[in-house]
Amino acid sequence: MLIATLIAADQLEKGELSSAADRLSDIGARISRIGDIVDGKAADIHFEGDLEKARQVLQVDGAMIDFVVQPASGREKKLLISDMDSTMITIECIDELAGYAGIKDQIAAVTERAMLGELDFEEALRGRVALLAGLEVSAIDQCLDEKVRVMPGAKTLVQTMAARGAETILVSGGFTRFADPVAKDIGFAKVAANILTEADGRLTGALNGTVVDAAHKAEMLRLSAQSAGLSLAECMAVGDGANDIPMIALAGMGVAYHAKPKAAAAADAAISHNDLTALLYIQGIASKDWVAG
Template identity: 45%
Template sequence: MNLVVQGTRVDPATLRALAALTEAGATEEIAPNAWRLTDARAHAEVEALCARAALDFAWVPAGRRLADFGLFVTDMDSTLINIECIDEIADLHGVKTEVAAITEAAMRGELDFRASLARRVALLAGLPVDALERVYAERLRLNPGAERLLRELKNAGLRTILVSGGFTYFTDRLKTRLGFDETWANELEVANGRLTGRIAGPIIDAAAKAAHLTHARDALGLRAGQTIAVGDGANDLPMLREAGFGVAYRAKPVLREMADCRLDHSGLDGILNVLA
């Protein structure tokens, strides 16, 4: 196995310590502040050492590269972008504290997602639909590395899908902005220029996210191991379980525990280093 380590700064002393700890055969620079330790042996102290040095690490089979994959599926809120859109919409309606508390509990896996979504959307009833544009223009930002990651995925020939328990208003715009092949999300019902507090159409929940991944994978004739999925919360668990390579980005503990790769310090384009 190879051990890939990366962060905002990789201290040479830490790199040497990791190489000695894992009895690595060689140390190769992948990119500035990203290194591959080849033929490394697993060691219980690797995680603690990387945590102290603010480094992300991932164990990757030798020879595994981005070219081995054909499908990339990512979550939106707090993964591709820096906010939970529903919380920011709620802020413009004066109910952010209540909505954000429900969002946080749902992302930790403490509440059923479908029920929590219905509760949160109901609290938005009466808000002018123009508030969505304000959130997109004033508050939504791409997380670091997102643009480079999507550009390189497209260059490598992967099909890219954005699937979200959030809202089509935002996924539609990000599809145009970043060039996703497909986007799936929940549609907020609107009447007379205001949100009704209901979802129009089927709910995109954890099961639906996983289903969109498997449908696309099967349509492309890919094996499970040829898919990458990225998320941050409990409703991304089934999707990551279906993927050949699961990435937890700034994730809740429930997702971190089962991911193949955790990115807590690097940008989303750190995925490119792991699979370089």
């Protein structure tokens, strides 16, 4: 049995739900139930059929609706692992930090190419960090205060899943100086990120320890699931860039959130019109059961 979930950016109309059911029927899907519209914006269609064909037929150009198709079994996940920059927060920290050194545009151009998968992540990261050498460490606190903003729905997503017993992990190709306070603010139980080295109150332009890259993120998911006694099918991963693809591909529900094209293509679900609470609707959790972040 499969479930197609429709999540509208605003209001989900009955006609839109009926149209989606018709498109599924047109490819031979056998619909067993069409659920009620929940919270005015989300609904499920239960059916038997081909998962990939269903995903393709439901995508409608111009529709302000996110469509997610998945197996009905194991829908609610027991582990959430998430990227930070442009996923749990609205910015790319290294770009904004570079602004305090007067080189934001230079750094941001490299970041964009790295997130698109056009550059080797570690090489690009080390190169950008080197350009920050000499920047006062106090700029990090200033950046946290002035630039870092939590993504809409992030706290509700993480705190609701945690309250229902899920493991929650923030894993970032950014820096612990940002990830640690962000994780605490949002409610993540665990966090991993890169460590900037400092000397005499200034950044040295180097990193300490192993770089948290795409492979590290995927391995952290695998080991965290193993430690918790969970299968990968019981895990949800969310991110936006090429660096998140292995993690997204490994999880039972891999979500690309307002993502770059390569990440969206690799994901089980692409959320483009909603905030992070869409990940709760994906799991069949309506707002009456949310923990308000």
